[in-house]
Amino acid sequence: MNRFMSRTSIILASLLTSVALADYAPDVEAWNIESAPPQATVVVRNATVWTAGEQQILEQADLLVRGGKIRAVGADLDAPGNALEIDGTGMHVTPGIIDAHSHAAIIGGVNEATDISTAQVRIEDVIDSESINIYRQLAGGVTAINLLHGSANAIGGQMAVIKMRWGANPEELLFQAATPGIKFALGENPKQSNWNNDDPRYPQSRPGVAQIIDEKFQQAADYQRALENMPEGRRGRNVVPPRPNLEMDAIVEILEGVRKIHSHAYRADEMVMLINIAESFGVTIGTFQHVLEGYKLARRMAEHGAAGSGFIDWWNFKHEASDAIPYNPALMAMGGVTVGLHSDNPELARRMNLEAAKAVRYGGVDQHDALIMITANPARQLGVGDRTGRIEEGLDADFVLWNGHPLSVYSRVEQTWVDGRRYFDYQADRARREALEAERRELMAMVLDEGEGGEEADESPAGEETPGGLIGYRASELAHDEFCHAQDFGFTHGGHVHAIDFRSGE
Amino acid sequence: MSTITRIANTLAMAAAAGAMLAGPGWVGTAVAQQSPTALVGATVHPVDGDPVENGIVLIEGRDIAAVGIGIEIPDDAEIIDVTGSHIYPGFVHPLSALGLTEISSVAGTVDNTEMGAINAALRVEVAFNHDSALLPVNIAGGILTTHTVPSGGLIRGTSAVMNMEGWSWEDMTIKAPAGMHINFPSGAAGDGENDDLKKIESVLDAAQDWHKAMQAFEAGSAPRPARNAQLEALVPLLEGEMPLFLYAGKEKEINAALDWAEGRQFERVILVGGPDLQYVAERLATEDIPVIFNGVYSMPTRRWEAYDMAYAAAGKLFEAGVKFAIGDGGGSFGATNARNLPFHAGSAAAFGLPKDAALKSVTLWPAEILGVDDHLGSLAAGKRASLIVTSGDPLEPMTQIQRVWIDGEEYDLGRSKHRQLFERYKGRIQAD
Numbered sequence: 001m002n003r004f005m006s007r008t009s010i011i012l013a014s015l016l017t018s019v020a021l022a023d024y025a026p027d028v029e030a031w032n033i034e035s036a037p038p039q040a041t042v043v044v045r046n047a048t049v050w051t052a053g054e055q056q057i058l059e060q061a062d063l064l065v066r067g068g069k070i071r072a073v074g075a076d077l078d079a080p081g082n083a084l085e086i087d088g089t090g091m092h093v094t095p096g097i098i099d100a101h102s103h104a105a106i107i108g109g110v111n112e113a114t115d116i117s118t119a120q121v122r123i124e125d126v127i128d129s130e131s132i133n134i135y136r137q138l139a140g141g142v143t144a145i146n147l148l149h150g151s152a153n154a155i156g157g158q159m160a161v162i163k164m165r166w167g168a169n170p171e172e173l174l175f176q177a178a179t180p181g182i183k184f185a186l187g188e189n190p191k192q193s194n195w196n197n198d199d200p201r202y203p204q205s206r207p208g209v210a211q212i213i214d215e216k217f218q219q220a221a222d223y224q225r226a227l228e229n230m231p232e233g234r235r236g237r238n239v240v241p242p243r244p245n246l247e248m249d250a251i252v253e254i255l256e257g258v259r260k261i262h263s264h265a266y267r268a269d270e271m272v273m274l275i276n277i278a279e280s281f282g283v284t285i286g287t288f289q290h291v292l293e294g295y296k297l298a299r300r301m302a303e304h305g306a307a308g309s310g311f312i313d314w315w316n317f318k319h320e321a322s323d324a325i326p327y328n329p330a331l332m333a334m335g336g337v338t339v340g341l342h343s344d345n346p347e348l349a350r351r352m353n354l355e356a357a358k359a360v361r362y363g364g365v366d367q368h369d370a371l372i373m374i375t376a377n378p379a380r381q382l383g384v385g386d387r388t389g390r391i392e393e394g395l396d397a398d399f400v401l402w403n404g405h406p407l408s409v410y411s412r413v414e415q416t417w418v419d420g421r422r423y424f425d426y427q428a429d430r431a432r433r434e435a436l437e438a439e440r441r442e443l444m445a446m447v448l449d450e451g452e453g454g455e456e457a458d459e460s461p462a463g464e465e466t467p468g469g470l471i472g473y474r475a476s477e478l479a480h481d482e483f484c485h486a487q488d489f490g491f492t493h494g495g496h497v498h499a500i501d502f503r504s505g506e
Numbered sequence: 507m508s509t510i511t512r513i514a515n516t517l518a519m520a521a522a523a524g525a526m527l528a529g530p531g532w533v534g535t536a537v538a539q540q541s542p543t544a545l546v547g548a549t550v551h552p553v554d555g556d557p558v559e560n561g562i563v564l565i566e567g568r569d570i571a572a573v574g575i576g577i578e579i580p581d582d583a584e585i586i587d588v589t590g591s592h593i594y595p596g597f598v599h600p601l602s603a604l605g606l607t608e609i610s611s612v613a614g615t616v617d618n619t620e621m622g623a624i625n626a627a628l629r630v631e632v633a634f635n636h637d638s639a640l641l642p643v644n645i646a647g648g649i650l651t652t653h654t655v656p657s658g659g660l661i662r663g664t665s666a667v668m669n670m671e672g673w674s675w676e677d678m679t680i681k682a683p684a685g686m687h688i689n690f691p692s693g694a695a696g697d698g699e700n701d702d703l704k705k706i707e708s709v710l711d712a713a714q715d716w717h718k719a720m721q722a723f724e725a726g727s728a729p730r731p732a733r734n735a736q737l738e739a740l741v742p743l744l745e746g747e748m749p750l751f752l753y754a755g756k757e758k759e760i761n762a763a764l765d766w767a768e769g770r771q772f773e774r775v776i777l778v779g780g781p782d783l784q785y786v787a788e789r790l791a792t793e794d795i796p797v798i799f800n801g802v803y804s805m806p807t808r809r810w811e812a813y814d815m816a817y818a819a820a821g822k823l824f825e826a827g828v829k830f831a832i833g834d835g836g837g838s839f840g841a842t843n844a845r846n847l848p849f850h851a852g853s854a855a856a857f858g859l860p861k862d863a864a865l866k867s868v869t870l871w872p873a874e875i876l877g878v879d880d881h882l883g884s885l886a887a888g889k890r891a892s893l894i895v896t897s898g899d900p901l902e903p904m905t906q907i908q909r910v911w912i913d914g915e916e917y918d919l920g921r922s923k924h925r926q927l928f929e930r931y932k933g934r935i936q937a938d
Contacts, residue, residue: 031813132809139813194611295931315924316640316842318611327928335935347805350813354849357903363928367904409852409902410861412814433812469692469755469780472809 031135031432033167037421041066043079047088050406052095052376053390056368063093065397068420073391086401091414094371094406095389096143096164096398097352098378100262100309101289101342104133104349105162105173106147107476113152116190116201116212119182120246121157123147127170128476133346138164138416138424140350141400144175146342146382148289150481151185151264154209155216158182158250159262161382163398164416166423179383181286182250184213184263186270188320210273217281220251227252260286260383262309266320268296275304287381289342290314291332292324298335307338307381312355312362329373330363340378346477357407367407396420540914542566544579547589548895553870554884563593565891568914573885588895591908594865595885596650596892597848597900600798600831600872601751601778603841604644604652605634605668605675610838618838619658623702624709627735628656628663631682634675640841642921645670647845648900648907650892651680653876655687655751655836660706662687664739665751667878669892671912681878685749685776686740690763692755703766710770713740746773749877751798753778756807757785764789776875778833781816782807787826796829796875800836802850814857820867821858831872832864852901864901890914 042065049061051073062077063070079085103110107128112118127147137145144163149156161178188194190209192201203209226242253259261278265271265288278285284305288294291308292315294301301308308329315324333339341356343349356374359365365373379389388396397420404411416424465471466478543565550561552573564572564579579585608615617633634654650670656663664683672678691702716737722728742748750772754763760779764786767775777783777790780801790797799820806815823830832851834840848868855864873883881890894900895909910917919925 136813188611295927295935298931298935313843313846315643316609317839319609322609323927325924325927327924327932331928331931331935334932347803351803351853354853354903360904361906362924364906407904409849410856412856429813469807470805470809471756471807473805474809477809478805 031132031429032130036165036167037423039068039420040084040422041080041082042084042086042417042420043077044086044088044091044093044401047401048092049073049391050092050094050368050371051391052368052372053392055392061093063088063391063399065399065417065420068397070391070393070395070397070399072393086415088401090403092402092404092406092411093391094141094400094402095375095379095391096400096416096418097141097374098340098382098389099137099142099145099343099349099352099374100287100340100378100381101344102145102147102346102349103150103344103479103481104137104145104147104346105129105131105476106479108479109149110479110481111150111152112157113150116153116203117155117216117247117251118149118153118157119155119216119248119250121149123149123158123160124170124174127160127162127173128474129168129170129173131474131477133349133477134164134166135424137346137349138166138418139413139426139429141353141402141406141413141416142349143398143400143416143418144379144382144384144388145349146178146181146262146378148262149183151183151189152481154185154190154203154212155251156183156185158259161384163418164423165418165421175382175384177384177387179286180253180259181262181382182254182259183289184261184274186263186265186274187267188318189264194318206270206273209270210277213274214277214280216251217255217277217283220248220255221281223248224252224255254283255281257283262287262289262381264289266290266292266318266324268293271297271306272300275300275306279304287340290344292321292328294337295325295328295331295335296323298332298337301332302336307340307377308332309340309342309378309381311344312341312358326358326362329359330365333365333369333373334363338377338380339373340381341373342378345480353402353406353411354409357409360407371406540567542571542580542583543911543914544577544583544585545588545593545895546579546585547587548591548593550574550885551592551594551865552885553595553865554886560589561593563885563891563893565911565914568890570885570887570889570891570893572887588909592896592898592900593885594648594894594896594900595869595883595889596894596910596912597648597868598831598872598876598878598882599649599652599833599844599847600868600875601655601800601833602652602836602844603654603657603838604640604649604670604844605636605638605654606630607838607841608635608638608640610842616838618654618656618836618841620656620663621658623660623705624736625656625659625663626661626686626709626713626737627739629666629682630654630656630663631666631668631675631679634666634668634678636672636674636678639923640844641670642919643842643924644845645910645912645917646907646919646922646925647847648894648896648910649844649847650894650910650912651873651878651882652844653684653872657687657837660689660691660702661709661736661740662689664748667876669913671917680881681876683742683748684876685751686743687751688753690752690754690759690766692759694766695756695758695762707770709736710740710744713737714744717741717744743772749774749776751776751778755780755782757782760786761789764793764795768793780804780807781819783828783830784815784819784822787823787828790823791827794829797823797831798833798872798875799823799830800833802832802854803834817853817857820851820854820864824859824863829871829875830867831875832867848901849903852899852903855901861901868901 044063049058064072064077105128107126112121147160159181161175162173163175287307287309291310294308313326329339352374356370359370376389379385388398401415402411414426545563550558562577603618606618655665666682667680667684669678694700694703719731723730754760777797804816851864851868855861870883873879891914892912898905
């Protein structure tokens with residue numbers, strides 16, 4: 001049966017029984033799909049292909065995809081007879097965008113803001129696979145995101161990297177190849193600077209944050225030693241093993257190098273501090289997140305091996321963001337750092353190509369290098385650089401078709417593919433919304449025939465309204481790191497001055 | 507033609523250089539009589555007309571003396587060759603907190619909101635910090651004029667159109683008061699008994715009464731009414747001497763706000779709203795209500811709406827014939843990145859708004875809506891010479907803003923803290 005018709009009859013039945021039109025709940029599942037799109041054999045012909053790899057930008061090139069992998073890229077490729085042919089004339093192909101800092105699909109618990117270290121908690125336990133953000137970000141060309149804890153505590157918890165396999169369950173979303181990681185945080189947030197605090201906990205200063213991280217590493221090293229010193233076999237029977245400790249287990253993984261630190265950090269001093277402590281335990285940091293003053297220690301970061309994942313131009317929203325400059329990515333790259341750009345915001349995540357474009361504006365980063373900052377480099381930072389982030393034979397078929405230059409403000413995404421499956425198609429999206437609109441009109445007509453007033457038809461009670469004027473959203477879809485910046489995603493609506501703003505004035 | 511112009515320019519340049527060397531007036535004068543400046547060689551985008559290749563912008567004093575081709579350059583003019591570049595008018599930010607705020611999380615630096623519901627007598631220009639670090643940074647992004655507004659509460663006070671550059675707020679004020687700001691309470695849609703709306707109405711009624719009492723006093727038929735700052739401040743609004751900036755978010759609220767404003771017979775209403783404005787586009791066009799549209803970059807209002815609902819909104823307003831300016835939502839956080847305003851307009855152009863309309867929506871149209879288009883918003887003789895020289899289309903984030911003139915004088919972009927830190931640390935990174 002046609003799925004729209006079947007849904008129509010279900011909604012209609014409920015409408016006619018509950019009757020009141022005010023109860024009409026628009027179909028919030030409009031963008032859902034019932035099963036994963038097929039893994040296609042597809043060839044894109046005659047496009048401009050931005051490889052984000054050694055081949056740079058290929059003009060009038062073809063891309064061949066089969067079995068979820070990129071099989072070939074180059075001129076005049078032979079394709080199997082059954083391959084879906086896409087005419088890429090005038091279009092650009094890029095790798096899928098990878099957002100290394102997101103909270104866009106987390107059901108509660110972005111911050112486990114209790115103890116100063118909550119290394120034991122895991123994002124993979126609270127992934128919201130139904131977050132509309134997944135679909136909307138696919139529409140912006142995003143194919144993988146790193147779901148991170150917030151920044152309330154020095155050691156926040158274990159992250160989860162997912163692929164944007166819209167419609168899949170949380171387990172299927174997980175990008176298993178990603179290197180395990182853990183969120184750290186430094187500065188104003190873990191020291192609880194920006195909110196009223198009736199019940200403060202230690203620490204309240206940057207030296208305190210440094211001290212507690214050092215101490216946690218010491219404890220973990222002791223715990224690790226105790227585990228290693230457990231005698232084998234019969235001799236172990238008379239020795240009490242250390243009490244299992246999930247927090248210490250996670251920190252031991254850091255010390256062993258199997259779990260990478262991704263640390264929220266703004267100021268240069270605190271980044272030097274974390275490098276200093278990490279090196280004293282033989283640990284190499286994965287990334288500094290936000291990394292606002294990364295340009296002040298670019299050489300030190302490169303020498304240590306820490307990558308930088310930042311905003312392009314957020315600044316001065318907190319005191320510790322005073323010296324944030326949009327030239328940061330250009331300068332860090334100049335200093336030898338692997339630089340990525342991230343969103344930290346489900347709305348911004350839909351247009352990361354324009355954040356990369358700003359790296360061209362500020363400091364003159366080469367256009368292809370700027371694209372690498374939202375594709376190949378974040379992939380490397382998450383340990384999946386050999387799986388995704390570039391258009392290259394053998395890599396996952398995670399790619400985007402743009403209707404113009406991918407860094408141009410006038411371009412938009414035509415199609416987004418993940419694992420060789422077309423999860424977003426602009427034309428299909430338009431067809432779906434037209435079908436939805438037709439269905440809606442049909443329902444309205446039927447209900448109005450029943451004699452119920454139609455005045456309130458536009459506003460449905462289907463969901464809570466946020467102070468910023470957003471309606472029907474799941475809490476997880478608006479989730480953010482409330483300790484990082486008091487965002488309100490309705491900020492632009494009307495004049496309800498909820499600006500991404502600490503002082504909404506209301 | 508272009509060769510002839512070039513020769514003429516070269517001759518004029520030589521003449522100007524000679525004049526500078528020879529003219530006794532130039533030596534040792536602290537405040538010399540400013541000679542005209544001619545920007546030559548660029549593609550000039552006047553905004554209210556077609557772009558002109560190899561055009562000239564002639565600046566005399568504060569203002570533009572002439573724009574176009576075949577313009578006679580005075581002998582004493584300084585000729586600046588910007589061949590290969592593009593010249594546009596500076597962007598006019600239609601609604602921001604610039605000048606009133608520094609760091610949004612540090613209360614001591616935030617002055618764009620006040621406590622209380624009724625603040626009609628607030629004037630924001632008096633707190634405009636001419637040395638805010640945000641100003642040079644945003645000038646470097648091409649924002650040369652800001653409409654700075656009060657926020658918070660119901661009747662919020664008066665706003666001001668401000669120059670982004672100057673030595674004190676008095677010098678920098680282009681127009682104040684620019685309008686009265688009233689937030690239409692979201693609960694008032696469909697509820698005539700809404701407490702907040704009643705509060706607004708009772709204050710407006712009292713202001714009307716106060717005004718009548720004052721008129722009676724002036725006519726000599728009654729004693730002088732006691733001064734009342736809040737009520738007095740509302741008289742120019744009631745008399746139609748200043749426009750009303752009316753804030754409403756969702757479709758239902760916008761309609762209710764328009765009904766209400768119609769009922770109260772405000773002379774000139776400018777609606778400030780979000781992406782839902784598109785659903786009221788026909789009405790806005792019919793009733794000739796200009797709008798400030800915040801929120802190209804915002805989540806669709808309703809979860810079930812199309813992903814591009816907010817991107818496409820400006821295009822829908824344009825199609826319907828609504829006069830609009832594109833804003834960024836303002837606020838303290840927003841003020842730091844007011845420089846991104848042109849990109850909001852560019853993104854709207856990716857989803858249905860014609861490119862030339864996108865450019866107007868952040869230059870000429872905000873100037874018109876704010877009533878400063880005799881000074882700003884396009885490159886035309888008689889308007890202020892506040893312009894940007896760019897490497898290309900300024901709605902593209904990749905484009906670089908190379909030079910800036912404000913009120914006829916070149917602005918030192920090196921004053922941007924961001925450029926200073928860039929230069930300083932670039933030197934350090936390269937030195938190692």
